[in-house]
Amino acid sequence: MEQQEIIRHIRLVSRMMDQINYGIVYVDREKRIQVCNDKAKGFTGIMFDAPFSHDEGVISEGDIVIIADNSVGEDDGGLCSEDLQSLNIHDGGISQGDILLAVGVYRNAEIEPAYKYVHQHHLAMPVRLQENYLGFKICAEVDTERRITAITVNDVVHELEFFSSVGNIVVVDGKYGNIKFFQAKGYSVRNEDLANILRGQPFQSKGGTSYEIDVTGRPYLDFFDESPLTEKMFRALEGEPISVRNTIQEINKRPFICTILTAEEEETGRIFGVMLLIQAVDSLEALVEEKNRLIEQLENVGNKETRRQDFHVPEEAVRSFVGNSSKAEETKYLAYKASQNRFNTLITGESGTGKSILARAIHRMGMPEAPFVEVNCNAIAPSLFESELFGYVGGAFTGARSEGKKGFFEEADGGTIFLDEIGDIPLTIQVKLLHVLQNKIIYKVGSSKPVKVDVRVIAATNQNLEEEVRRGTFRQDLYYRINVFQIQIPPLRERQSDLYLLINQILETTCRRYGLPPKKFSSDALKVMLAYNWPGNVRELENVVERAAMLCDSNIIYSEYLSVGSGDTPTSMKELLAREEARILESTLIRCNGDKNRAMKELGMSRSVFYDRLKQYGQE
Numbered sequence: 001m002e003q004q005e006i007i008r009h010i011r012l013v014s015r016m017m018d019q020i021n022y023g024i025v026y027v028d029r030e031k032r033i034q035v036c037n038d039k040a041k042g043f044t045g046i047m048f049d050a051p052f053s054h055d056e057g058v059i060s061e062g063d064i065v066i067i068a069d070n071s072v073g074e075d076d077g078g079l080c081s082e083d084l085q086s087l088n089i090h091d092g093g094i095s096q097g098d099i100l101l102a103v104g105v106y107r108n109a110e111i112e113p114a115y116k117y118v119h120q121h122h123l124a125m126p127v128r129l130q131e132n133y134l135g136f137k138i139c140a141e142v143d144t145e146r147r148i149t150a151i152t153v154n155d156v157v158h159e160l161e162f163f164s165s166v167g168n169i170v171v172v173d174g175k176y177g178n179i180k181f182f183q184a185k186g187y188s189v190r191n192e193d194l195a196n197i198l199r200g201q202p203f204q205s206k207g208g209t210s211y212e213i214d215v216t217g218r219p220y221l222d223f224f225d226e227s228p229l230t231e232k233m234f235r236a237l238e239g240e241p242i243s244v245r246n247t248i249q250e251i252n253k254r255p256f257i258c259t260i261l262t263a264e265e266e267e268t269g270r271i272f273g274v275m276l277l278i279q280a281v282d283s284l285e286a287l288v289e290e291k292n293r294l295i296e297q298l299e300n301v302g303n304k305e306t307r308r309q310d311f312h313v314p315e316e317a318v319r320s321f322v323g324n325s326s327k328a329e330e331t332k333y334l335a336y337k338a339s340q341n342r343f344n345t346l347i348t349g350e351s352g353t354g355k356s357i358l359a360r361a362i363h364r365m366g367m368p369e370a371p372f373v374e375v376n377c378n379a380i381a382p383s384l385f386e387s388e389l390f391g392y393v394g395g396a397f398t399g400a401r402s403e404g405k406k407g408f409f410e411e412a413d414g415g416t417i418f419l420d421e422i423g424d425i426p427l428t429i430q431v432k433l434l435h436v437l438q439n440k441i442i443y444k445v446g447s448s449k450p451v452k453v454d455v456r457v458i459a460a461t462n463q464n465l466e467e468e469v470r471r472g473t474f475r476q477d478l479y480y481r482i483n484v485f486q487i488q489i490p491p492l493r494e495r496q497s498d499l500y501l502l503i504n505q506i507l508e509t510t511c512r513r514y515g516l517p518p519k520k521f522s523s524d525a526l527k528v529m530l531a532y533n534w535p536g537n538v539r540e541l542e543n544v545v546e547r548a549a550m551l552c553d554s555n556i557i558y559s560e561y562l563s564v565g566s567g568d569t570p571t572s573m574k575e576l577l578a579r580e581e582a583r584i585l586e587s588t589l590i591r592c593n594g595d596k597n598r599a600m601k602e603l604g605m606s607r608s609v610f611y612d613r614l615k616q617y618g619q620e
């Protein structure tokens with residue numbers, strides 16, 4: 001097919017796609033848009049419905065400017081303090097990321113502005129600025145819960161919703177009092193961001209109903225931002241094999257499910273252009289919003305005590321997860337919350353931080369009677385994944401059991417499947433897993449009969465999945481699905497105060513398990529353990545404690561028995577002697593039941609030297 005014929009064909013298809021809510025953009029080799037249907041324009045803000053209208057123009061001295069910006073410096077054209085000075089706002093306290101609500105007169109040093117700003121993360125309620133300003137009834141508002149910014153002037157509301165950030169602005173004509181400019185979707189492609197308007201950038205007119213720009217033949221980059229997706233499209237134009245199939249990508253700062261296809265000349269394979277297919281992600285957005293709402297709710301409940309009262313965390317909740325540092329308490333609290341609903345939950349944390357323990361606890365607290373199936377994804381050979389997860393029917397492949405086999409999902413029906421090391425699932429299986437999570441249906445290997453499953457997924461990983469998504473080894477859509485509720489377990493080095501508890505608990509359990517008499521660590525051994533930073537976290541701690549308990553015959557375990565840190569390798573004779581001295585001091589004190597005078601006499605030491613040494617070795 002010729003290039004023109006292709007374009008004619010795509011135009012025809014694009015109208016049909018409008019009917020089924022599918023956006024399509026076709027870009028030729030010169031990176032110019034040849035087709036862009038109404039849906040694509042609507043999704044990306046090139047076209048929008050405006051209930052009001054205004055003429056083209058530019059901001060001028062004396063105009064009244066109202067701002068509702070949910071994150072200063074982001075998606076507002078890089079709003080900075082110089083821009084705000086044009087409204088007579090000279091406030092060094094306003095910083096990037098703040099919510100800013102303001103009203104002021106453009107380039108008039110005499111009239112005081114009214115404004116407020118807040119640091120975003122402290123917010124639970126909408127922030128509002130209400131003023132009777134120079135005879136205008138003004139209200140500017142940011143509602144993070146509903147993700148809407150609204151500017152009301154004399155009861156006329158100008159709303160703009162946002163996904164992550166937006167800078168909403170309305171300009172009232174200082175001479176005539178009518179609305180001269182209002183912000184609307186797609187502002188950045190028109191260079192009508194808040195800061196650009198304040199810097200004097202002219203704005204286009206907006207019609208009363210549907211406002212549209214003709215994009216045919218115009219450069220793609222005039223309307224779509226430079227983004228990883230744009231880069232992929234351009235690379236595809238150069239003939240690079242690019243795979244974007246129903247994955248979530250951002251277009252003009254909003255996420256969509258996108259697919260890139262190339263149009264090629266049949267005989268030569270020469271690339272004519274690329275097609276971008278765009279679908280809305282409403283359901284995913286809802287999931288992400290729900291997650292954010294929950295997290296925000298958690299962040300706003302205040303201190304631990306109020307939290308516990310407000311949410312009734314049972315005293316014995318998550319007992320298997322040892323720790324009473326504030327971070328451990330928080331982890332247990334989140335686990336408890338996760339157990340009270342069936343959101344897919346992602347547990348992250350370094351190796352050995354207790355992710356499996358927590359997964360089991362979440363299940364046990366929520367539905368103890370239901371099945372719990374634990375799958376270690378890095379122990380399954382890639383070729384076996386599908387049959388292990390979804391099962392197979394008899395005769396599905398050579399070596400298959402004649403009666404077939406249930407997969408892990410079927411076994412977990414009605415309960416929980418714990419996918420440990422989810423980052424190790426091959427990409428081909430990730431697609432299938434996504435399908436199962438979305439449709440709650442599995443297909444066994446060798447069968448096309450759908451089997452319904454009702455399974456709650458808890459996944460765990462010690463990888464940085466966001467990084468894996470960026471590198472293309474983990475699907476973004478799957479990441480969104482499993483990451484509805486995330487619990488990050490902090491490493492042991494960030495919760496020192498849990499160490500004592502863990503050490504004692506592990507030692508006690510070890511002695512019981514192996515029939516050893518009860519033992520205690522000497523204070524120098526404890527010191528060594530506290531100073532070490534435990535790269536292997538609790539698992540390493542367990543190994544070290546168990547080994548020391550087995551090796552040491554006495555009921556006091558000294559640092560020599562520890563296979564970590566300085567316990568292993570004293571660096572000098574002085575250190576070795578000091579350690580020996582501390583050990584003798586301690587064992588004498590224990591033998592004398594803590595009676596210092598008796599220990600002092602037994603050791604034949606003078607009072608001052610004895611107390612000096614106790615101080616030196618922290619045994620006072």
Ligand SMILES: Nc1ncnc2c1ncn2[C@@H]1O[C@H](COP(=O)(O)OP(=O)(O)OP(=O)(O)O)[C@@H](O)[C@H]1O
Nearest residue numbers: 320321322350351352353354355356357462538539
């Ligand atoms: N908070 C804790 N309280 C008690 N034991 C713990 C705790 N955290 C970890 N452990 C113990 O440490 C060991 C490792 O824990 P677990 O297997 O749950 O870690 P993980 O984060 O899943 O590790 P990996 O990423 O390597 O799979 C287990 O034996 C577990 O009992």
